[in-house]
Amino acid sequence: MASETAPTTGPTDTDAQTRRPRVAVVGASGYAGGETLRLLSGHPGVEVATVTAHSSAGKRLSEVAPHIDLGHDPVLQETSVETLSGHDVVVLALPHGESGRIAAALREEYPDVLVLDLAADHRLESAEDWAEYYRSEHSGTWTYGMPELPLADGTRQRELLRTAREIAVPGCNATAVSLALAPLVRKGLIDHQVLNAVLPVGYSGAGRSAKQHLLFSEASGTAAPYAVGGSHRHVPEVLQNLRRASGLTREDGLRLTFTPVLVPISRGILAVCTAPVTDGTTTEDLLAALNEDYGDEHFVTVLPEGVFPATGEVTGANTIRIGAAVDRHSGQATVISAIDNLVKGTAGAALQSMNLALGLPETVGLTRTALAP
Amino acid sequence: MASETAPTTGPTDTDAQTRRPRVAVVGASGYAGGETLRLLSGHPGVEVATVTAHSSAGKRLSEVAPHIDLGHDPVLQETSVETLSGHDVVVLALPHGESGRIAAALREEYPDVLVLDLAADHRLESAEDWAEYYRSEHSGTWTYGMPELPLADGTRQRELLRTAREIAVPGCNATAVSLALAPLVRKGLIDHQVLNAVLPVGYSGAGRSAKQHLLFSEASGTAAPYAVGGSHRHVPEVLQNLRRASGLTREDGLRLTFTPVLVPISRGILAVCTAPVTDGTTTEDLLAALNEDYGDEHFVTVLPEGVFPATGEVTGANTIRIGAAVDRHSGQATVISAIDNLVKGTAGAALQSMNLALGLPETVGLTRTALAP
Amino acid sequence: MASETAPTTGPTDTDAQTRRPRVAVVGASGYAGGETLRLLSGHPGVEVATVTAHSSAGKRLSEVAPHIDLGHDPVLQETSVETLSGHDVVVLALPHGESGRIAAALREEYPDVLVLDLAADHRLESAEDWAEYYRSEHSGTWTYGMPELPLADGTRQRELLRTAREIAVPGCNATAVSLALAPLVRKGLIDHQVLNAVLPVGYSGAGRSAKQHLLFSEASGTAAPYAVGGSHRHVPEVLQNLRRASGLTREDGLRLTFTPVLVPISRGILAVCTAPVTDGTTTEDLLAALNEDYGDEHFVTVLPEGVFPATGEVTGANTIRIGAAVDRHSGQATVISAIDNLVKGTAGAALQSMNLALGLPETVGLTRTALAP
Amino acid sequence: MASETAPTTGPTDTDAQTRRPRVAVVGASGYAGGETLRLLSGHPGVEVATVTAHSSAGKRLSEVAPHIDLGHDPVLQETSVETLSGHDVVVLALPHGESGRIAAALREEYPDVLVLDLAADHRLESAEDWAEYYRSEHSGTWTYGMPELPLADGTRQRELLRTAREIAVPGCNATAVSLALAPLVRKGLIDHQVLNAVLPVGYSGAGRSAKQHLLFSEASGTAAPYAVGGSHRHVPEVLQNLRRASGLTREDGLRLTFTPVLVPISRGILAVCTAPVTDGTTTEDLLAALNEDYGDEHFVTVLPEGVFPATGEVTGANTIRIGAAVDRHSGQATVISAIDNLVKGTAGAALQSMNLALGLPETVGLTRTALAP
Structure with missing residues (x-):
C-alpha cells in the first residue's frame, strides 16, 4: 500500500456546498487523541486535516499510532494557534490546564470554530468546585457533551449541543x-x-x-x-x-x-x-x-x-x-x-456531540457493535 | 533430578515421639487442593502422605500440578474412606455437598482425625440460612477457621481452634x-x-x-x-x-x-x-x-x-x-x-488453623512475603 | 433502543436488481462465527438473514454474543439443510469434520449457493496429507481463500476466487x-x-x-x-x-x-x-x-x-x-x-473472498484501522 | 504487626563463630533488587543488613516493595562505598555501567567482600564482544554464576564458584x-x-x-x-x-x-x-x-x-x-x-552462586515449587 501518499484533492472538494468539515486533532499521540483519530478514520462526514502533538511533533502518525489508517500518513505538527487555523472543528486532547490555555487563545482568534475539549477544564460550572478539586484557576463553563443526559425540565442535554460552539466532553x-x-x-x-x-x-x-x-x-x-x-x-x-x-x-x-x-x-x-x-x-x-x-x-x-x-x-x-x-x-x-x-467515555462522546453541533446525523461514525473476544 | 523417587524414611521417622503428622489432601487436582499442597511442600512440621482426586485419579501429581515439588511425585488416589485412613489430618478440597458427604463418613470411621473442610458445608450455624442460600440439607456447624476474628467477649476465634477436630475453613x-x-x-x-x-x-x-x-x-x-x-x-x-x-x-x-x-x-x-x-x-x-x-x-x-x-x-x-x-x-x-x-482466603487459612489445632506454632509454613511483580 | 425489532423490509428490497445477497452464518455462537457476524454488522453490501448454532440454538444472538448489533436480535436456528435454504451465501464456522458433512449435503441441494468453509476440511489438495494430519477421510479441495498469495505463474490467488462457489478459508x-x-x-x-x-x-x-x-x-x-x-x-x-x-x-x-x-x-x-x-x-x-x-x-x-x-x-x-x-x-x-x-486469519479473509466471489469491491466491510490500546 | 521494629539481636549473634554473613543489596527498588530481597527474606543463612537505592533513597522498603517482609522495615540508603562497608556480601542490582563503576570502587576498598553483579558488566571475556554489543569500555571478566553449566573438561561451572569472590550473574x-x-x-x-x-x-x-x-x-x-x-x-x-x-x-x-x-x-x-x-x-x-x-x-x-x-x-x-x-x-x-x-534468570541464580561461594548448601533459600495458578 502507498501509505504515505496524501489524499488527492480534486476540484469538487473546493465546492463550499459539498466540502466536508475540516477537523484538527490536538494531542494525537495520546490515547484520547489517538482514539479520536481511530473513530474519525471511519467517519464519512468530516476530513482529518491536521494532527498535532507535543514531544512527538515531527514524527509521522504511523510512528506513534501504527494501528490507525487515515488513508494518508500525516506528519504531526506542533500545537499552536497557527497550525490550528483554517479548520471547522478542533478537538483538544490535552492534559487539563494545557487545554484551557490553547482553547482561550483559539477562541479569541477563530470565534466560529467548533471546539471540543476532552480535558476537564470547562466541565464544571462552579469555580469553587474547580478550585477545590483541581487547585487552579477556573477556565469557564462550556456546553456539556452528554447528549443522553435527561434534564429536570424534561428535555435532554442533546438540545443544547445542537447550537454549541464550545463543548466540554465529559469525564469517562x-x-x-x-x-x-x-x-x-x-x-x-x-x-x-x-x-x-x-x-x-x-x-x-x-x-x-x-x-x-x-x-x-x-x-x-x-x-x-x-x-x-x-x-x-x-x-x-x-x-x-x-x-x-x-x-x-x-x-x-x-x-x-x-x-x-x-x-x-x-x-x-x-x-x-x-x-x-x-x-x-x-x-x-x-x-x-x-x-x-x-x-x-x-x-x-x-x-x-x-x-x-x-x-x-x-x-x-x-x-x-x-x-x-x-x-x-x-x-x-x-x-x-x-x-x-475511550469511546463512550471520551472520543465517541466527542464525535457524537460534534455530529450534533455540525448538524450531521448523531450516530454517524459511531457503532453499537463491540470487539470481542 | 530424580523426581519420582519416594522420600527415604530413616529410622528416626518411625519414632512415635518425633513422627510428623501425616496429612491427606482430598481434591488435589483443583486450585484449593493444589494450593494446599504448594504450601505444605514448604511446611516442615507435617508430612504429605496421601493425595486424592476424582477424574484425575491414577495420574501423578506432576501431571496435574507440575509447579509443585513435594520431594516425591505421588500418584493421585481415588477419594474414599479407605484411602483416607491412617492420617492425622485430612484436608477436604471438594465442591460443597461432596465435602459434607465424605466428611460424615470419615468422622464416623475415624473420630480422632483432624478434618479441615475448605468447602462451605460446615460454615453456617443457621440451617435456615443454609437452606436459603445453598438449597440443600445442612451438614452441621464446625469450628470456624478464622483465627484473627475478634469475638464479642473480647477473645479471638483462635482460642476455639486450639482444641478443634473439625474446622470449617472460611470463604475467601x-x-x-x-x-x-x-x-x-x-x-x-x-x-x-x-x-x-x-x-x-x-x-x-x-x-x-x-x-x-x-x-x-x-x-x-x-x-x-x-x-x-x-x-x-x-x-x-x-x-x-x-x-x-x-x-x-x-x-x-x-x-x-x-x-x-x-x-x-x-x-x-x-x-x-x-x-x-x-x-x-x-x-x-x-x-x-x-x-x-x-x-x-x-x-x-x-x-x-x-x-x-x-x-x-x-x-x-x-x-x-x-x-x-x-x-x-x-x-x-x-x-x-x-x-x-487461595492463601489467606483458603489454603493458608487452613494451614494456620491446622497449626493451631496440632499445637504447632501458628505461623509455620506460612509467609508474609508475597510474589511481585 | 428497541433491539429486538426485526428490520423493516420495504418494497424496494424485493426488487431482484437491488436485493442484497442473503447470508447465513452457521456456528454463530463460536468465535469464528461471532467474528463473521461482527464484520457483517458493518458490511453494507449483504444482509445477515439467518444465524444457526448447535447447543445454543433457540437463544437470541444477544445472549451468546452481546457485543454484536445487527440492528435486530435474531434467534439462533438449528443447523440443517432446511434452515440454510434460500440464501446466496453460507458461511460455515464449524469444527472440521462437521463442516465437511454439512457442506456436502448443502452442495447437493443448492448447487448455486456460495459456500465459505472456515474449517480445514477443504484446504488441502493431497488426500495423503489430510489423512496423515487429520486422521479422517478427505472431503475434497476447494478454492483457497487467500487473495494476496502470489502464484508461480505470476498471477494471484485472487483471480481464482472471482468465479469460485466453494471457498476454503485458510488457517490463521x-x-x-x-x-x-x-x-x-x-x-x-x-x-x-x-x-x-x-x-x-x-x-x-x-x-x-x-x-x-x-x-x-x-x-x-x-x-x-x-x-x-x-x-x-x-x-x-x-x-x-x-x-x-x-x-x-x-x-x-x-x-x-x-x-x-x-x-x-x-x-x-x-x-x-x-x-x-x-x-x-x-x-x-x-x-x-x-x-x-x-x-x-x-x-x-x-x-x-x-x-x-x-x-x-x-x-x-x-x-x-x-x-x-x-x-x-x-x-x-x-x-x-x-x-x-479472527480477522485476517479467519472472518476477514472470508469476507474478502466473499466480496470477490460476489463481484463486490474486495475491501468493503473490512478495515485497515485496528483497535488500540 | 509491629513492622518497623528492628530485629532484636541477642548475644549469640555477636559470636563470630555463628554470626550470619551480612548482605547488602544495592538497587533495592528495582525488580532484580526486589527479587533478591524477596528470596533473602526466606534465606536462613544470611542477614540482610543494608539496602540501598538511588532516587528512592530515604524511603522505607515497604514504600517501594510492600510485598516484602524482612521482619523489619529498613530505610533505603544512598549507594556509596561507605554505606556498603562492613558487609560480607554485596549484591549489585544496577544498570550495566553503574554496576561496573561501584564494583571497581568497592573491590579496591574491600578486597575480601563477596560481590555479585546482576548486571552485564563482568560477564563477557572478550573486550571486542563487549565493545560491539555494549559500546562502552570493558570492566573485566568475573566468575560466571551458572553452576549447572557443563564444561568441556567434564567439570561444571559450579566448581569455579566455590572459591570466587567476584561473580557475574548470567543474563536471564x-x-x-x-x-x-x-x-x-x-x-x-x-x-x-x-x-x-x-x-x-x-x-x-x-x-x-x-x-x-x-x-x-x-x-x-x-x-x-x-x-x-x-x-x-x-x-x-x-x-x-x-x-x-x-x-x-x-x-x-x-x-x-x-x-x-x-x-x-x-x-x-x-x-x-x-x-x-x-x-x-x-x-x-x-x-x-x-x-x-x-x-x-x-x-x-x-x-x-x-x-x-x-x-x-x-x-x-x-x-x-x-x-x-x-x-x-x-x-x-x-x-x-x-x-x-527474576529467579533462575537473576536473583535465584545469584543466591545459588552466593551459597556456593559462602560454603553454604547450594539450595538453601531456593525452592523448586512455583506459584500457580
Whole structure:
C-alpha cells in the first residue's frame, strides 16, 4: 500500500456546498487523541486535516499510532494557534490546564470554530468546585457533551449541543456513573444522600505518559484502588449532572462516595453504583425508570431483569449498557453500567456531540457493535 | 533430578515421639487442593502422605500440578474412606455437598482425625440460612477457621481452634469483608444497616472446572459482575461473623449489599467496603479500631493513613492488608482489604488453623512475603 | 433502543436488481462465527438473514454474543439443510469434520449457493496429507481463500476466487507464515529446506469450547508451547502455499519446523520466521521482494527497514504487517508477520473472498484501522 | 504487626563463630533488587543488613516493595562505598555501567567482600564482544554464576564458584538458551552453525523504569518482538557459554539467531530453540544428552518425551524445565526451556552462586515449587 501518499484533492472538494468539515486533532499521540483519530478514520462526514502533538511533533502518525489508517500518513505538527487555523472543528486532547490555555487563545482568534475539549477544564460550572478539586484557576463553563443526559425540565442535554460552539466532553468515570444514576435520582427511587460507586477501571484512562505505577509488571495481576476517600475529580462533575437531571440543589444533600480501582484491562469502566432504596422501590421500578429515560436512546442499552453488563461487551463501541436490581435483604439498589472509557467515555462522546453541533446525523461514525473476544 | 523417587524414611521417622503428622489432601487436582499442597511442600512440621482426586485419579501429581515439588511425585488416589485412613489430618478440597458427604463418613470411621473442610458445608450455624442460600440439607456447624476474628467477649476465634477436630475453613470473599468490617462494627463506628462491599476478584476463586465464562478469551479485557442483588452465598457467612464479633443479633438489622466483580487476575480479592459513619467518626477512629484489634496479629497489616492495599501486594502470602478513610464530603467510611484468595482466603487459612489445632506454632509454613511483580 | 425489532423490509428490497445477497452464518455462537457476524454488522453490501448454532440454538444472538448489533436480535436456528435454504451465501464456522458433512449435503441441494468453509476440511489438495494430519477421510479441495498469495505463474490467488462457489478459508497460522515467506521462497532468497516458524498466538484461536487448559487462571501469566515437533496441522497447508507460490515440487525438499506458543492475549498471531539466507541476500533484498509482491495490496503492509510488527497493531483489522531483516552474524533471515487471527486469519479473509466471489469491491466491510490500546 | 521494629539481636549473634554473613543489596527498588530481597527474606543463612537505592533513597522498603517482609522495615540508603562497608556480601542490582563503576570502587576498598553483579558488566571475556554489543569500555571478566553449566573438561561451572569472590550473574535470556542448548552442542547432536532461538519473554525483564512501551495499555493484548536481526546483547554471552561447554572455538562457526518477543506476562522466559539435527539424531538422543548432563541437578528438570514446559510452571521457583523433540519431517530439533527470569534468570541464580561461594548448601533459600495458578 502507498501509505504515505496524501489524499488527492480534486476540484469538487473546493465546492463550499459539498466540502466536508475540516477537523484538527490536538494531542494525537495520546490515547484520547489517538482514539479520536481511530473513530474519525471511519467517519464519512468530516476530513482529518491536521494532527498535532507535543514531544512527538515531527514524527509521522504511523510512528506513534501504527494501528490507525487515515488513508494518508500525516506528519504531526506542533500545537499552536497557527497550525490550528483554517479548520471547522478542533478537538483538544490535552492534559487539563494545557487545554484551557490553547482553547482561550483559539477562541479569541477563530470565534466560529467548533471546539471540543476532552480535558476537564470547562466541565464544571462552579469555580469553587474547580478550585477545590483541581487547585487552579477556573477556565469557564462550556456546553456539556452528554447528549443522553435527561434534564429536570424534561428535555435532554442533546438540545443544547445542537447550537454549541464550545463543548466540554465529559469525564469517562463521570459518564458511567451519571447515566446510571440520573433516572433513579430524578424519580426519587433511591436515597440521594447515600450514593456509592466503586469502579473497576482500565489503564488507558490514566493516559499514555510513562509512570511507574502504570507499567505492565506493576499492573498485571493486581487490583489497585486510588483516590480513596473523596478526592476524585469526577465527584463534583457527577453531582452537577445529577442536580441538572433531578432539579435537586446543593442544599439537598446529594452525596456520593466514589472509589475507582485499577484492574488489568486496557479499556473499560464498570460502575457499580449502590444506594438505599426509598420506600417500596422494586427492581421493576428501577428498570422502568431507566427505560423511560433511555428507551429511545440509540447508544444506551437497558438490560433485562437479572442481566448485568461487563466491560468486554462494549470495547470499541459507543454504547453504555446498564443493569439494575434491588437487594431485598439489604434494601439497597445496585445499578451497574459498562462503557469503553475511550469511546463512550471520551472520543465517541466527542464525535457524537460534534455530529450534533455540525448538524450531521448523531450516530454517524459511531457503532453499537463491540470487539470481542 | 530424580523426581519420582519416594522420600527415604530413616529410622528416626518411625519414632512415635518425633513422627510428623501425616496429612491427606482430598481434591488435589483443583486450585484449593493444589494450593494446599504448594504450601505444605514448604511446611516442615507435617508430612504429605496421601493425595486424592476424582477424574484425575491414577495420574501423578506432576501431571496435574507440575509447579509443585513435594520431594516425591505421588500418584493421585481415588477419594474414599479407605484411602483416607491412617492420617492425622485430612484436608477436604471438594465442591460443597461432596465435602459434607465424605466428611460424615470419615468422622464416623475415624473420630480422632483432624478434618479441615475448605468447602462451605460446615460454615453456617443457621440451617435456615443454609437452606436459603445453598438449597440443600445442612451438614452441621464446625469450628470456624478464622483465627484473627475478634469475638464479642473480647477473645479471638483462635482460642476455639486450639482444641478443634473439625474446622470449617472460611470463604475467601467472606474473609476479606469480615476482617475489614468487624472492628468497625464492634465499635459502632459505622452504620451496620447500610454495609456495602464491592469486590474485584480473580478467576482462581471460581475453580478449575472448565466453564465457558472462565475461558481466557472471555475473561481477558473485561470486568464482569456476578451474583448481583443479594444472592451471593458469602453474605450470610459475613453477617454471622459480624454478629459474633459485635454481639449484635439477627434483630439488629445488620445488612450487607455484596457485589463481586470478576477481573482478569488469577489470584486476589480487593474488598472495597463502604458504610455511612456514625456521628463524628474520623479516619483516625477507623484506623485506631483496626489497630486495636489487629496490632498483634502476625498476618494482618493495618496500613497508615492515606495508604490502601492492592492485591498484587499479597500474592502467595498469608496476609491481609487493610486501609481505611472517612470521606468528609459524603459522610461514608471506605475500608479496603486485599488478600490472596487461595492463601489467606483458603489454603493458608487452613494451614494456620491446622497449626493451631496440632499445637504447632501458628505461623509455620506460612509467609508474609508475597510474589511481585 | 428497541433491539429486538426485526428490520423493516420495504418494497424496494424485493426488487431482484437491488436485493442484497442473503447470508447465513452457521456456528454463530463460536468465535469464528461471532467474528463473521461482527464484520457483517458493518458490511453494507449483504444482509445477515439467518444465524444457526448447535447447543445454543433457540437463544437470541444477544445472549451468546452481546457485543454484536445487527440492528435486530435474531434467534439462533438449528443447523440443517432446511434452515440454510434460500440464501446466496453460507458461511460455515464449524469444527472440521462437521463442516465437511454439512457442506456436502448443502452442495447437493443448492448447487448455486456460495459456500465459505472456515474449517480445514477443504484446504488441502493431497488426500495423503489430510489423512496423515487429520486422521479422517478427505472431503475434497476447494478454492483457497487467500487473495494476496502470489502464484508461480505470476498471477494471484485472487483471480481464482472471482468465479469460485466453494471457498476454503485458510488457517490463521498458515496465513501468517505463508504470506511472510512466499515472496522470499519464490525469489530463492532463503534456504527453503530449513524454514522455521515460532508463533506466539492468542487464545481465541483455540475456540470457545470450555477446556481446562484454556481457562483464564491457566493461561494468565504463562507462555505454553503446543504441537511441538511437527504435528501441527497447518504445516502441510503452509507447504502447499509455498509450492503454489514458488513452483517448487514435493521433491524439492521444502521443510518447515513450526512451533506455536500460547501467550495471554485473546487475539493475535506473531509469526517469527527464520531461515538461512542464500548467498549474498541482504535485508534490502528481503524487503524488495516483499514490496514487489505486496506493494499494491490493500491489506498487506511491508514495514520499513528496522521496523517490525506487533499483534496489537492489527487487532480488529484485516491487515497483515510484515518486517524483515538479515542477521549478518548468523547468516539467517528473520521475517515477522502479525495478524488478528479472527480477522485476517479467519472472518476477514472470508469476507474478502466473499466480496470477490460476489463481484463486490474486495475491501468493503473490512478495515485497515485496528483497535488500540 | 509491629513492622518497623528492628530485629532484636541477642548475644549469640555477636559470636563470630555463628554470626550470619551480612548482605547488602544495592538497587533495592528495582525488580532484580526486589527479587533478591524477596528470596533473602526466606534465606536462613544470611542477614540482610543494608539496602540501598538511588532516587528512592530515604524511603522505607515497604514504600517501594510492600510485598516484602524482612521482619523489619529498613530505610533505603544512598549507594556509596561507605554505606556498603562492613558487609560480607554485596549484591549489585544496577544498570550495566553503574554496576561496573561501584564494583571497581568497592573491590579496591574491600578486597575480601563477596560481590555479585546482576548486571552485564563482568560477564563477557572478550573486550571486542563487549565493545560491539555494549559500546562502552570493558570492566573485566568475573566468575560466571551458572553452576549447572557443563564444561568441556567434564567439570561444571559450579566448581569455579566455590572459591570466587567476584561473580557475574548470567543474563536471564542467556540462561534459558545456554542451558537448553549446551548438552546438545557438546555432543554434536545439532548443527551449531544454524542455531535459532525465539523467546516469548515477560515485561519484568525490561526493568522498573517508566518507559512508554512498557505501559500496561501498550503491553496488554500484544506480542512485540525487539532486537530483531542480531543486536541482542545476550548473543555473545550464549555463544561464550556454548564454547565453554563444547570446546568449540571462535573459528568453528557457532552461530545463533536470537529473537525475543515481549508477551503480556510479568515473569517468565520460554526459549524455543531450534537447529537442524546432525545425522541420525533422534528425540531419544536429545533427551539422553540432557539427562546425562542434568540428571543430578537439583534445579534442572528434563521432561519426559512429548512433554514441554510452560513458564507458568516455574513462577517464583529457581528451576529450569527443558523438553526436546526431533521433527522427522523437517529434520530439526526443537528444545524448549522455561525459567522465571527474576529467579533462575537473576536473583535465584545469584543466591545459588552466593551459597556456593559462602560454603553454604547450594539450595538453601531456593525452592523448586512455583506459584500457580
